[in-house]
Amino acid sequence: MSKLRFGVVVFPGSNCDHDTFHVLKDVCGQDTFYLWHKDHDLNNADCVVLPGGFSYGDYLRSGAIARFSPLMKEIQEFAHEGGLVLGICNGFQVLLELELLPGAMLRNKNLKFLCEHVHLKIENDQTPFSNQGQKNRVLKIPIAHFDGNYYASPGTIEEIKANDQIVFRYADQEGRITEEANVNGSIENIAGLINKQRNVLGMMPHPERASESLLGSNDGRIIFKSIIHHFTKN
Amino acid sequence: MIDKKILEEHNLTEEEYERIVELIGKEPNITELGIFSLMWSEHCSYKSSKAHLQKLPVTGENVIQGPGENAGIIYIGDGLAAVFKIESHNHPSFIEPYQGAATGVGGILRDIFTMGARPIALMDALRFGPLSIPRNKSITEGVISGIAGYGNCMGVPTVGGDVYFNESYSLNPLVNAFCLGICEKDKIFYAKAEGEGNPVLYVGSKTGRDGIHGATMASAEFGEDLEEKRPNVQVGDPFKEKLLLEACLEVMDKNLIIGIQDMGAAGLTCSTTEMASNSHSGIEINLDLIPQREEGMTPYEIMLSESQERMLLVAKKETVKEVQEIYAKWDLDAVIVGQVTSDQRLKVTFEGKTVVNIPVQAVVDMCPLYHRESKVPAYLESQTKLDPVPHLEDYNGALEKLLSSPTIADKQWVFRQYDHMVQINTALLPGADAAVLRMKDKKFALAMTLDGNSLYTYLDPKTGGKIAVAEACRNLACVGAHPIGVTNCLNFGNPEKPEIMWQFQEAIEGIAEACRTFSIPVTGGNVSFYNDTEGLSIHPTPVLGIVGLVRDVDKSSSPGFKNTGDVIFLIGNNKNEIGGSEYLKFIWELEKGKPPQIDLEEEKKAHGLCIDAIEKELILSAHDISEGGLAVCIAECAFLGNNRLGCILHLKDQMRSDALLFGESQSRIIVTVRPENKDALINLAQGQNVPIEEIGITDGDNITIHHNEKKIIDLPVQKSYLIWKRAIPDHFKAR
Numbered sequence: 012m013s014k015l016r017f018g019v020v021v022f023p024g025s026n027c028d029h030d031t032f033h034v035l036k037d038v039c040g041q042d043t044f045y046l047w048h049k050d051h052d053l054n055n056a057d058c059v060v061l062p063g064g065f066s067y068g069d070y071l072r073s074g075a076i077a078r079f080s081p082l083m084k085e086i087q088e089f090a091h092e093g094g095l096v097l098g099i100c101n102g103f104q105v106l107l108e109l110e111l112l113p114g115a116m117l118r119n120k121n122l123k124f125l126c127e128h129v130h131l132k133i134e135n136d137q138t139p140f141s142n143q144g145q146k147n148r149v150l151k152i153p154i155a156h157f158d159g160n161y162y163a164s165p166g167t168i169e170e171i172k173a174n175d176q177i178v179f180r181y182a183d184q185e186g187r188i189t190e191e192a193n194v195n196g197s198i199e200n201i202a203g204l205i206n207k208q209r210n211v212l213g214m215m216p217h218p219e220r221a222s223e224s225l226l227g228s229n230d231g232r233i234i235f236k237s238i239i240h241h242f243t244k245n
Numbered sequence: 246m247i248d249k250k251i252l253e254e255h256n257l258t259e260e261e262y263e264r265i266v267e268l269i270g271k272e273p274n275i276t277e278l279g280i281f282s283l284m285w286s287e288h289c290s291y292k293s294s295k296a297h298l299q300k301l302p303v304t305g306e307n308v309i310q311g312p313g314e315n316a317g318i319i320y321i322g323d324g325l326a327a328v329f330k331i332e333s334h335n336h337p338s339f340i341e342p343y344q345g346a347a348t349g350v351g352g353i354l355r356d357i358f359t360m361g362a363r364p365i366a367l368m369d370a371l372r373f374g375p376l377s378i379p380r381n382k383s384i385t386e387g388v389i390s391g392i393a394g395y396g397n398c399m400g401v402p403t404v405g406g407d408v409y410f411n412e413s414y415s416l417n418p419l420v421n422a423f424c425l426g427i428c429e430k431d432k433i434f435y436a437k438a439e440g441e442g443n444p445v446l447y448v449g450s451k452t453g454r455d456g457i458h459g460a461t462m463a464s465a466e467f468g469e470d471l472e473e474k475r476p477n478v479q480v481g482d483p484f485k486e487k488l489l490l491e492a493c494l495e496v497m498d499k500n501l502i503i504g505i506q507d508m509g510a511a512g513l514t515c516s517t518t519e520m521a522s523n524s525h526s527g528i529e530i531n532l533d534l535i536p537q538r539e540e541g542m543t544p545y546e547i548m549l550s551e552s553q554e555r556m557l558l559v560a561k562k563e564t565v566k567e568v569q570e571i572y573a574k575w576d577l578d579a580v581i582v583g584q585v586t587s588d589q590r591l592k593v594t595f596e597g598k599t600v601v602n603i604p605v606q607a608v609v610d611m612c613p614l615y616h617r618e619s620k621v622p623a624y625l626e627s628q629t630k631l632d633p634v635p636h637l638e639d640y641n642g643a644l645e646k647l648l649s650s651p652t653i654a655d656k657q658w659v660f661r662q663y664d665h666m667v668q669i670n671t672a673l674l675p676g677a678d679a680a681v682l683r684m685k686d687k688k689f690a691l692a693m694t695l696d697g698n699s700l701y702t703y704l705d706p707k708t709g710g711k712i713a714v715a716e717a718c719r720n721l722a723c724v725g726a727h728p729i730g731v732t733n734c735l736n737f738g739n740p741e742k743p744e745i746m747w748q749f750q751e752a753i754e755g756i757a758e759a760c761r762t763f764s765i766p767v768t769g770g771n772v773s774f775y776n777d778t779e780g781l782s783i784h785p786t787p788v789l790g791i792v793g794l795v796r797d798v799d800k801s802s803s804p805g806f807k808n809t810g811d812v813i814f815l816i817g818n819n820k821n822e823i824g825g826s827e828y829l830k831f832i833w834e835l836e837k838g839k840p841p842q843i844d845l846e847e848e849k850k851a852h853g854l855c856i857d858a859i860e861k862e863l864i865l866s867a868h869d870i871s872e873g874g875l876a877v878c879i880a881e882c883a884f885l886g887n888n889r890l891g892c893i894l895h896l897k898d899q900m901r902s903d904a905l906l907f908g909e910s911q912s913r914i915i916v917t918v919r920p921e922n923k924d925a926l927i928n929l930a931q932g933q934n935v936p937i938e939e940i941g942i943t944d945g946d947n948i949t950i951h952h953n954e955k956k957i958i959d960l961p962v963q964k965s966y967l968i969w970k971r972a973i974p975d976h977f978k979a980r
Binding site for chain 1: 390393394397398399400482483484485487488575576657660661662663664665666667668669671672674683685686798799
């Protein structure tokens with residue numbers, strides 16, 4: 012099986028770029044390289060990953076400045092042509108600012124940065140990012156963010172639900188969608204969201220932090236395995 | 246003209262001024278005086294502490310760099326070195342909690358990456374006044390947000406630390422920030438200015454008026470003019486520092502520079518003079534070239550500014566262009582502001598005039614050292630005398646109350662605000678005895694912990710110093726780590742008071758003795774004096790940061806109970822010691838008595854057994870007994886375990902039940918084993934001559950403790966867990 016080509020975008024202030032690179036290259040064994048935000052070349056990537064961090068210090072608004080990086084033009088074209096784009100945490104925030112995904116992020120409901128393991132329920136297993144999980148399965152993956160309280164207008168939420176765009180929701184250990192499990196206050200407990208075309212996923216939790224058992228969970232591997240499966244199933 | 250008033254404003258004595266005149270052969274101008282005042286401040290010169298710090302053991306076969314540099318360095322194997330240090334940012338954090346704490350984190354990070362190491366972990370030792378006072382709450386909240394704001398943005402995990410609450414910190418909180426980085430042992434960078442004519446470059450943020458006289462401020466007591474000191478606190482920009490980190494590591498990786506020094510306390514003054522002094526060279530800079538963010542700054546202000554996120558570096562003539570290109574890639578300016586000279590002088594020009602011309606050695610090395618007078622404090626006699634406290638009627642109630650003491654209660658409210666997982670190395674998360682960080686592709690791991698119980702040190706500074714070292718090492722032993730190096734942050738009151746000086750001397754002697762017993766070198770640290778506000782001193786607070794090596798990351802241990810039916814052992818002896826305990830303080834409001842005594846050899850043997858048993862995979866969990874004693878330790882093992890598993894204990898020691906449950910005798914560790922491994926552990930302990938006793942079994946949903954066949958504790962784990970868990974957050978809810 013030939014290796015997939017993963018491009019990990021580096022913005023000034025990205026800080027999960029090395030982690031994502033490590034998991035894709037050393038844990039998943041894929042061909043992985045960095046993409047510098049000032050360049051104009053995706054280096055024939057099969058999948059582009061926008062990693063977590065504080066691009067441009069999160070000044071102004073999370074992701075608001077990064078969306079103007081030179082490379083974003085190529086990423087938008089790539090996404091419009093059906094290329095796979097995964098945005099993790101700050102990467103999700105950038106995808107919202109780019110309007111590749113609908114909605115916006117507010118501050119966490121407790122107005123504090125939150126870093127801890129949470130449980131996610133897989134709502135849609137028919138996507139390139141979740142096909143190796145099963146619907147309703149509960150994953151243990153950590154979050155680490157200040158602005159992860161997902162918001163969208165009621166009309167948008169209706170549309171998102173109608174199109175089955177919610178991929179992950181915050182749940183308790185048993186998979187119940189509760190207010191208590193909704194750590195940051197997101198509408199509909201939304202933790203991961205895909206576009207209508209099913210090729211752009213944004214998620215607040217960090218799958219790269221849950222991809223080695225030594226770190227307390229392997230569940231994040233499902234996301235990366237799904238992407239690999241998506242390309243190799245035929 | 247320099248007069249008395251100016252000297253006073255600069256915290257210099259007349260004798261010190263006369264020495265300056267003699268050393269430089271002229272009356273200094275105001276800028277030169279400012280430079281001396283900073284470099285001769287207690288914060289920069291260690292003039293009151295140096296004579297005593299020499300008692301600390303600083304050598305060892307793996308020491309690459311001992312005290313005196315930006316950070317200490319220990320060889321850890323496989324060509325790698327651990328670079329680590331702790332530093333205080335107490336005064337700024339009191340005046341402006343968020344920025345004070347944030348810039349403390351920024352400063353310690355720069356100390357580490359200035360040496361060529363990538364920072365992989367942060368920790369903080371925090372000391373606040375009681376949360377029942379609103380102002381303490383806002384300081385606590387501000388400090389923790391500041392630490393989180395800076396560390397999280399930098400992408401360096403804050404993996405732990407400790408938090409204590411005591412009245413003595415109400416007007417003087419402590420914020421001690423620790424950082425550890427990793428580099429190749431052959432790629433370490435120092436503050437050097439070598440090669441006449443080599444360009445001196447300024448990189449990072451522009452210089453403003455912030456932080457002028459920060460180091461001097463940190464070297465004086467606070468009075469009621471606190472509000473006026475706010476402009477002395479710097480403002481941090483973690484995003485800029487992240488860029489600086491990446492750019493600096495890139496130029497160092499490509500070996501393009503000769504030397505580098507961060508502009509921390511004392512800014513341009515410190516970096517120029519220290520770099521030149523280290524290399525027996527001189528430096529010449531032109532202040533007109535320094536990037537400035539305010540107009541009309543005087544040479545005095547530019548030289549003394551403590552604006553953050555700045556570095557001074559010396560490049561080679563032929564590499565300077567490549568250096569500038571790398572900084573430009575990271576959107577940073579690297580401006581040539583001067584050059585290296587050979588005359589061992591600092592020369593500074595401004596608008597065409599020479600404004601500073603002084604010998605660097607005089608500034609850096611000639612500060613007078615003081616052997617300050619010391620005297621046993623009067624409080625000791627009365628405070629160490631303890632009249633018997635009444636017998637408890639309700640041990641359950643006392644344990645529940647103790648679990649709600651913020652010093653003992655769960656600290657997740659703090660830790661979850663820190664990104665403690667970024668860089669994906671954190672194998673043992675905050676809340677355990679020590680943090681464990683795996684090294685990718687290596688079998689070994691690093692462990693680290695901070696410790697320092699100031700109540701013990703207040704009642705007996707020497708014993709307090711010993712225990713601070715012993716407990717930090719015990720924390721490491723509980724995760725299976727061998728201690729390899731020490732950094733310390735010594736927080737004390739005004740050293741001009743003989744009683745404070747006595748506390749300081751005694752504590753250092755205790756620390757030195759313990760470090761010698763455990764054979765661990767002290768590689769540096771920081772002394773923070775003048776922790777007095779309105780004449781009141783803090784409890785003497787030495788904080789020890791100790792780094793350990795876990796030989797096999799798969800064989801580490803954690804504090805929580807694992808399976809039903811595991812056997813609970815006590816390593817060490819219960820002694821009848823109740824003095825200086827959190828129990829006396831929190832239940833009876835007494836900061837009295839003799840603190841627990843410590844036999845360092847006994848302590849060392851207990852650690853050896855614990856580590857050995859972990860490496861032999863006999864032990865399933867290990868947790869050290871500290872504040873709150875045996876009962877709190879057992880409760881925490883239950884809270885942190887799988888499914889809040891309970892336990893049943895039978896204790897037979899001949900002493901009062903409160904002393905047995907809540908006394909804080911040292912050298913004790915609670916461990917669990919599978920029943921089939923009981924004998925193996927007992928044999929191992931006997932072979933090493935370490936006292937060990939089977940005290941119970943993990944079972945059920947309650948914490949049950951019998952003393953001489955009488956049930957004295959019986960509490961549902963879940964109920965007491967919630968008390969422990971909610972104690973700190975509840976203080977912040979009720980607004």
